[in-house]
Amino acid sequence: MKVAKELLEELVTANRILAREDIVDSFGHVSIRHPGIPDHYLMSRARAPECIDVDDLMEFTRDGAAVDAAGRKAYAERFIHGAVYEMRPDVLAVVHHHSHGVIPFGVTGMALRPLIPLAAAIGADVPTWDSRTSFGDTSLLVTNMAMARDLAATLGTRTVALMRGHGCVVAGGSLREVVLNSVYLNLNADLQMQAHALGEVTFLSQGEIRAVLETRGAFTYERAWERWCRRAGRPYDVRPMEGPLADV
């Protein structure tokens, strides 16, 4: 089943933005649920996000098998994506990244909590998944569905789960949403580290988090997306993921 060119271009753009905004370096990846085959997903071959182009995009089954590899190597940790799509029908896009702000929280158990409205979507209760709890000494990489499902269970219905010594996973309803939440998760982490050094921190209350999320409109994502496209050297287009997921 063919996927619309606009959607593939948007996935390329998401890769380039995440690289340009220092959320990923040579590692980390972003995917979208296949618009026509809900238990498949689309993601680049194993390549640094700032290098990828449409020809690098591959289709995977829920369990991470490439539908048509054509000699291309897949990311070793693609299973993260499949397990999240499997458990969360509401999720249409997933990012796995190691942005610098989140790692100190993941290795210390210090709770990461939103202190600015733009990070409200991470929620008041960001869990940390530790691969050792169920799998003992590993490379920490999520290289099979068992690990990925365990991580997805920790994520639960939330937007973000940290991964101890590794990074995090961010899940959401669109590419724009997971990219924005990734960027502001990282910023919130940086600001929270600085705030802890100054004194007792006032975080957003549960009511404030709810109020932010209830009033957030598409324009919030669009305003950021237009700027990020410009910075990443990508055209800013109409939103292909807008509306219900139609076959394309």
Added chain:
Amino acid sequence: MKVAKELLEELVTANRILAREDIVDSFGHVSIRHPGIPDHYLMSRARAPECIDVDDLMEFTRDGAAVDAAGRKAYAERFIHGAVYEMRPDVLAVVHHHSHGVIPFGVTGMALRPLIPLAAAIGADVPTWDSRTSFGDTSLLVTNMAMARDLAATLGTRTVALMRGHGCVVAGGSLREVVLNSVYLNLNADLQMQAHALGEVTFLSQGEIRAVLETRGAFTYERAWERWCRRAGRPYDVRPMEGPLADV
């Protein structure tokens, strides 16, 4: 009433400078009081500051109604600007931003105070406005005149008020002034955070703050503005806001 092209171009330049100097990202905005209709103000449509151009500039009434929207969407928080212009006849330009330095102060109650002459204008007593005090659980966004007037009352006769979990508002007599005060407010915050980690901090005394402000000349703003224009890829022009505000 038409506004001189130079003034509009200067407002575009202010937007681009604030973006280039990392004071705003995709969010935050800057306005000027309308030179011919003192209870109106001029500001971009809702767009990331580094993307805007003259065609994005709109005119608003004091209460935030667009005079001629022509299909353009306004910033949700434009009310901040109107309330400050209403309460402060001396103010001709306003910035609302979330620069990274100020947020840790706003969420901890640590007093932000000037420790370098270039930040003297923030004053010895920077207040923090907390939306919860009068409005309870909100999105923290200042989306109506009631909230904006409450914020303006906290600002009072000062140059800067922090906003808990959100950012700050900077008010002044010209675009050059509010941009310079925004940049050095942020720098002062960064330096103050580092200084606290080293020991007891000596801030500028009240007398030193006064001495700085009494001797500050236009050339201070011009020297910075020329450099910022160059960095932002904008022409450096004569000052359209120089002298009394004439109809144009």
Added chain:
Amino acid sequence: MKVAKELLEELVTANRILAREDIVDSFGHVSIRHPGIPDHYLMSRARAPECIDVDDLMEFTRDGAAVDAAGRKAYAERFIHGAVYEMRPDVLAVVHHHSHGVIPFGVTGMALRPLIPLAAAIGADVPTWDSRTSFGDTSLLVTNMAMARDLAATLGTRTVALMRGHGCVVAGGSLREVVLNSVYLNLNADLQMQAHALGEVTFLSQGEIRAVLETRGAFTYERAWERWCRRAGRPYDVRPMEGPLADV
């Protein structure tokens, strides 16, 4: 004995990448073991890594004598490289750098330990060499074989040794490996500093370090190398160091 052009170009690329990624500034250097004369090595003349080109590359004997100086000045600290190649037949590439992350560890004795998989290769036990221990008050520069052999003895069979007040040495089996280990050593140091400020840090266990290193494939190096070449403005080529070191 002539060296293949591809190998020399790769050494130039390593210099440019280390500069672009802020691992070296005007100082620091990278070498490779001579592919045909195992006790010789190849390194640039004394020049900032981001400026060098193939014509700057020189051949040195184990003791740091230039084989054909042709008027070019050698790095004063080239002896570090010779001593490591002498003691470690497994080492084919060496970097000496002063990246900002590592210096605070070297001057405080705080143990630097891997907390992310990409830094696993630094090992659980990174030693610090202090020139004063055996040589008293010096310029800290390793300007002779005696100092260099003392440093190499501290390095032992490890990948990294810190140098008090100075920087570090990174040794490995290929240019891609020492560059990647240099970059992630520095990142790990930055993250560890931030993590210590938040609380008790969980590092990779010995078993996790082993698991990472056992499963690391060439593709890890390649994915980073392609991106770094792009950022450094260098072509990304096939790996000349792949396979056994053949005469060329």
Added chain:
Amino acid sequence: MKVAKELLEELVTANRILAREDIVDSFGHVSIRHPGIPDHYLMSRARAPECIDVDDLMEFTRDGAAVDAAGRKAYAERFIHGAVYEMRPDVLAVVHHHSHGVIPFGVTGMALRPLIPLAAAIGADVPTWDSRTSFGDTSLLVTNMAMARDLAATLGTRTVALMRGHGCVVAGGSLREVVLNSVYLNLNADLQMQAHALGEVTFLSQGEIRAVLETRGAFTYERAWERWCRRAGRPYDVRPMEGPLADV
């Protein structure tokens, strides 16, 4: 008395390098002693260092009077330079800057000391001048010879003096020397702040400082200068200040 074009171009280059390396922003300045009239000095008109060109360079008497202003405005703090040249016949170049690393030290009294060889020239005993001690509440700006001579007396025979709440002055025997010492002073300050957070810091000993300075050759300055020229978009030329100062 005319000054050689190469010397003026080198002064322009020093301005551009200091800007490119984030030692100065819109403020701060660098001067050289006049090669033919030892109690005069050469410095730009009041302009951000990254904007200046040869036509901006002016000649000043020891007391800060412009020899031929031609309508150009001088830096308000030029007196710093005159007072240092007056008291220190060995000094041929001076920088006044507010680099971010040094300010937290100046406002806390935490001693700034060299912990890397490249910062050895700042010496084991960096004094801090506080304008209030002799002059009470001022703008902190050194706008007359009385303040400047007081600052120069604090500097004494040293290379660097911090200025409380303001920045520092760096004096030396050549432009290359004061630029390098400015850059590594700032880096040392950043590293020292990070090191203090990790534990007890080992600084360079007096003997190590001496050893570094005794063995420092011109090539150290040249290696950095070539790279900085490239980064600042300036040609890298032979050293016009090399050798005894001849009339030109």
